[in-house]
Amino acid sequence: MNWxxxxxxxxxxxxxxxxxxxxxPIAAPKVDALAQPAGTLIYPYVATxxxxxxxxxxAALISMARIPSIVEAVVLFIGAHLVAWLLIGGITGFExxxxxxxxxxxxAAWLLxxxxxxxxxxxxxxxxxxxxxxxxxxxxIFGAWILIIWEAVTRxxxxxxxxxxxxxxxxxxxxxxLPVLGADVRQTIFKAVIFGYVVxxxxxxxxxxxxxxxxxxxxxxxxxGNMVSALPIIxxxxxxxxxxxxxxxxxxxxxxxxxxxxxLVNTVAGLAASGHMERDLMRTYASGYWQTLLKLRxxxxxxxxxxxxxxxxxxALIGAIVAEFFGTPVVGMGxxxxxxxxxxxxxxxxxxxxxxxxxxxxxxxVVALVERAVTFWHPSVRGG
Amino acid sequence: MDTFRDKLIPVTSILLxxxxxxxxxxxxxxxxxxxxxxxxxxxTSTFSELIGKTLSQPKPTLPxxxxxxxxxxxxxxxxxxxxxxxxxxxxxxxLSSTLLxxxxxxALGIIIAVGIVxxxxxxxxxxxxxxxxxxxxxxxxxxxIIVVLGAIGISGLIPKAxxxxxxxxxxxxxxxxxxxxxxxxxxxxxxxxxxxSRSQTFWRLRVPASVPFLFTSMKVAVAASLVGAIxxxxxxxxxxxxxxxxxxxxxxxxSIDIWSALVAGSVVAALLVMVVGIAGRxxxxxxxxxxx
Numbered sequence: 001m002n003w004x005x006x007x008x009x010x011x012x013x014x015x016x017x018x019x020x021x022x023x024x025p026i027a028a029p030k031v032d033a034l035a036q037p038a039g040t041l042i043y044p045y046v047a048t049x050x051x052x053x054x055x056x057x058x059a060a061l062i063s064m065a066r067i068p069s070i071v072e073a074v075v076l077f078i079g080a081h082l083v084a085w086l087l088i089g090g091i092t093g094f095e096x097x098x099x100x101x102x103x104x105x106x107x108a109a110w111l112l113x114x115x116x117x118x119x120x121x122x123x124x125x126x127x128x129x130x131x132x133x134x135x136x137x138x139x140x141i142f143g144a145w146i147l148i149i150w151e152a153v154t155r156x157x158x159x160x161x162x163x164x165x166x167x168x169x170x171x172x173x174x175x176x177x178l179p180v181l182g183a184d185v186r187q188t189i190f191k192a193v194i195f196g197y198v199v200x201x202x203x204x205x206x207x208x209x210x211x212x213x214x215x216x217x218x219x220x221x222x223x224x225g226n227m228v229s230a231l232p233i234i235x236x237x238x239x240x241x242x243x244x245x246x247x248x249x250x251x252x253x254x255x256x257x258x259x260x261x262x263x264l265v266n267t268v269a270g271l272a273a274s275g276h277m278e279r280d281l282m283r284t285y286a287s288g289y290w291q292t293l294l295k296l297r298x299x300x301x302x303x304x305x306x307x308x309x310x311x312x313x314x315x316a317l318i319g320a321i322v323a324e325f326f327g328t329p330v331v332g333m334g335x336x337x338x339x340x341x342x343x344x345x346x347x348x349x350x351x352x353x354x355x356x357x358x359x360x361x362x363x364x365x366v367v368a369l370v371e372r373a374v375t376f377w378h379p380s381v382r383g384g
Numbered sequence: 385m386d387t388f389r390d391k392l393i394p395v396t397s398i399l400l401x402x403x404x405x406x407x408x409x410x411x412x413x414x415x416x417x418x419x420x421x422x423x424x425x426x427x428t429s430t431f432s433e434l435i436g437k438t439l440s441q442p443k444p445t446l447p448x449x450x451x452x453x454x455x456x457x458x459x460x461x462x463x464x465x466x467x468x469x470x471x472x473x474x475x476x477x478x479l480s481s482t483l484l485x486x487x488x489x490x491a492l493g494i495i496i497a498v499g500i501v502x503x504x505x506x507x508x509x510x511x512x513x514x515x516x517x518x519x520x521x522x523x524x525x526x527x528x529i530i531v532v533l534g535a536i537g538i539s540g541l542i543p544k545a546x547x548x549x550x551x552x553x554x555x556x557x558x559x560x561x562x563x564x565x566x567x568x569x570x571x572x573x574x575x576x577x578x579x580x581s582r583s584q585t586f587w588r589l590r591v592p593a594s595v596p597f598l599f600t601s602m603k604v605a606v607a608a609s610l611v612g613a614i615x616x617x618x619x620x621x622x623x624x625x626x627x628x629x630x631x632x633x634x635x636x637x638x639s640i641d642i643w644s645a646l647v648a649g650s651v652v653a654a655l656l657v658m659v660v661g662i663a664g665r666x667x668x669x670x671x672x673x674x675x676x
Contacts, residue, residue: 114505121508135508142509163532220394230607230657231650232614235626238634238642243413243445314518325618326634341531349528357520 009115010060013108017056020101020108026052027091027098027156048086056083056108063112069119076116077141083109084148088155096158106152113145165347170354173347180336181355188333189359191248192320196255201312203256204263205305209293211264212271225265233258237323246327254323259312266308270301303378306371313363317356403449407439410448414438417445447640456644468624471648477625478613479652481541485548486609490602492549493556500557501564501590502582511561518554526616544616544625551612552605559601563594592671599664606656614649626652 020026026049059079063072087106091098120138125131147167153159154166161169174181211218237254244250274297282292324334333352340348418438422429429437439448447455456471463470496514499506526547533543567589575585617627626649633642 117509118505121505138508139510139512143513146513162535216394217398219390220398223391223395224398227654230603231653232607232611232626232646234611234615235630235642235646235649238630239639239646241634242637242639322615322618326631337525337528341528346528346532353520353525353528357516360520361516 009111013111016108020104080112098156192251196252200256200259208267258319270304274300481544482613485545488549489552493553497560547616548609548612552609555601555604563597
């Protein structure tokens with residue numbers, strides 16, 4: 001048994017595969033009444049049933065042999081995704097007719113995918129590029145499987161489109177309504193979010209530097225700032241809409257208020273982060289307040305400031321979108337979401353959410369990249 | 385005496401400053417509308433009359449603090465609790481979904497954190513997505529969750545609680561992962577020398593070490609959970625709850641109502657954070673923690 005190294009995922013996958021064989025066809029046949037009144041049965045998976053079982057069993061068996069990890073991972077990767085692709089491709093036209101074997105096979109393919117990720121995460125390559133690639137590939141496979149399972153289950157079980165559209169339909173909707181989505185992004189993100197984010201974070205930063213200069217102000221503002229960051233500030237949205245009208249200015253105002261306090265609290269904490277030794281050193285250099293601030297204390301505060309900028313990047317998006325629920329011109333992401341929900345165009349809502357998620361991730365990613373460039377000296381950046 | 389001088393005086397004076405500024409802005413912001421009213425009524429008010437009027441409009445642009453205070457007091461203490469205008473009733477509606485969502489979120493967060501700490505595959509594949517999940521403005525998804533779940537017959541508490549769950553699991557997960565990994569190598573090695581099993585190491589070392597982290601992140605989570613519950617009430621069409629109160633106020637321009645609902649939300653948030661903090665201190669003391 002020296003050449004065998006069983007894993008529970010592969011064994012379970014084989015067992016599920018065998019049960020699926022015993023249970024019979026993958027999906028129920030469809031009576032194509034339109035083509036022939038006599039009622040011809042159209043069977044799904046006519047050509048691919050053998051292929052699906054073959055690929056699944058082969059991949060599971062090969063993965064248990066004592067072969068190099070990287071080969072095992074590649075075999076599992078190809079096997080799992082080929083089976084998933086065949087399963088999803090075969091269900092086209094037979095939505096909602098899937099039987100138990102369909103879901104068993106899907107689970108088996110998913111187990112192989114899991115095994116693939118497990119093998120990949122046990123790899124410890126020496127080359128730096130390979131480690132970076134692994135760090136990206138592992139979550140990517142995980143994310144891909146969420147989409148695969150979502151697609152296969154919604155179509156296999158025939159979940160109503162209104163409840164949960166499959167990802168492919170959402171993708172098609174995104175591709176089909178790019179101009180509308182673009183206009184919404186311009187209104188919500190490029191007008192309200194960016195302006196509010198810059199002004200709110202800037203105001204918080206300046207207030208923090210002022211508060212740092214005046215100890216009395218700091219002692220008073222810090223507890224209040226901490227307190228306020230626990231409050232549901234989003235509730236000021238209706239007031240801002242009342243004051244500044246329906247256009248983007250009111251959304252920017254909400255964003256300013258939401259981003260102000262995290263920045264204030266974090267910057268004040270960051271300005272206190274430089275040690276006594278360093279400050280004493282600056283004093284021996286006879287540096288003034290501003291020199292100490294610019295050359296020592298602000299760089300030392302940078303990790304805290306970037307932490308606030310990261311928190312604010314998500315808060316700003318949330319603030320702008322929620323503020324649009326309270327009144328907006330006929331464009332904007334929050335407006336689109338609330339009206340399309342009312343019209344039951346759920347795929348459009350999901351498209352908008354996908355765009356918002358993408359925008360949020362890009363926003364966060366840009367801040368994180370700038371942070372790496374600015375705080376290159378910090379242990380958390382050097383170590384990784 | 386030190387806390388009095390170092391904390392109380394600065395905080396109160398800044399709060400006083402805020403109130404004074406509030407009054408000034410209330411006068412400034414309400415003046416144009418008041419002048420308009422006066423012109424239509426063919427009245428000319430003196431300066432002091434004008435100020436008095438700006439501070440007692442029924443639907444002011446910015447209500448004065450005392451108007452909000454009076455409205456808050458009336459709606460909290462003078463109305464029967466069962467009335468749907470009572471702030472206590474609305475706060476209770478919001479609070480119940482907040483607590484349910486918070487309980488689910490904390491449980492989910494702890495389970496995910498335990499999985500991430502113990503299963504290497506989960507650590508490498510799930511953690512990036514958990515961080516990415518928070519860049520999705522989930523509050524934007526709230527109306528859809530509520531409408532869709534309403535379409536299949538689930539309404540009331542559960543959809544709102546789900547939004548709270550989504551918002552509150554993240555801080556707990558991140559905090560607990562940090563907490564469960566906080567025991568030093570020395571301590572883990574000591575458990576090895578005792579021949580402790582994985583579950584023994586978990587229960588006797590990792591869990592106690594993670595408790596302070598748990599309560600810190602629960603404070604953040606409970607505040608997030610309240611925000612989720614409030615936003616979750618917006619698309620239900622203003623039935624009950626603090627969010628509904630905000631929406632109704634926005635529709636009918638009842639600015640004083642909006643402000644007093646905001647105050648009620650803030651009071652609930654402060655109470656929740658305080659309760660979690662006190663619970664944390666009690667647990668800490670029961671576990672034999674010494675004040676640092």
